[in-house]
Amino acid sequence: MNQQESDFKNINNYFIRVAVLITVTATFFYACESNIEKIKPFSSEENLPVLEAKNFETLYTDSGKIRFFIKTPKLLRFEPEGKPYLEFPEGIELIKYDDNQNIVSSITANYAKQFVNEKKWEAKNNVIATNIKGDTLKTEHLIWEENAEKIYTDEFVKIIRTDQIITGIGFQSDQSLENWKIKNPKGTIYITPETKQQNDSFEPDKIVEPLDLNFSSPKQ
DSSP states (O other): OOHHHHHHHHHHHHHHHHHHHHHHHHHHHHHHHHHHHHHHHHHOGGGSOSEEEEEEEEEEEETTEEEEEEEEEEEEEEOGGGOOEEEETTOEEEEEEOTTSOEEEEEEESEEEEETTTTEEEEEEEEEEEETTOOEEEEEEEEEETTTTEEEEEEEEEEEOSSEEEEEEEEEEETTSSSEEEEEEEEEEEOOHHHHHHTOSOOTTOOOOOSOOSOBOOOO
16 A cells, blocks of 8 residues: 555544544534433523512502501512512411401411412411401411402311301302301301310311301301
């Protein structure tokens, strides 16, 4: 083999090695890009809060009037795809006012979320709501729609009043929690102040024997 043929063979082998290297490199970067696309939704900034506040308190006003007061150990604000919401991962206390600035109801929960544009609230885990009369609602899930002016749940509920405890599945009420109705009543037990204190704990799996099944808030 002469020198010219040897040089040509070396050049040809060089270009083959370069082509293989380019192919392997392209495959590697394509694989990395595919993995990045899979990971992106989990590390995207859209899944991170744009605002975080601790020991947060605020008054919500409308037309110069206080509508409700909020207190929470921790508040997070998210804005995914133009659908902002507030999250209260460590619990919330909400107090509702009427047009005369009187307290009409209150709600506490271990977790809550507010969908800002929809004006919709969702409370979960040890939800306790009380109206101006002292009637107390206990449940594990409660929805409040501001525009529709209603509060409701499809979960088990217990309502503790001065002289009775009512249990059932499903609940709907106005925002003041005064005009309410249990969708599927399970039972009512009439109590004295002593027995009320003994039965004040929330036990979803313990339903009293049905006594008065068509129960709703009394008409004024």
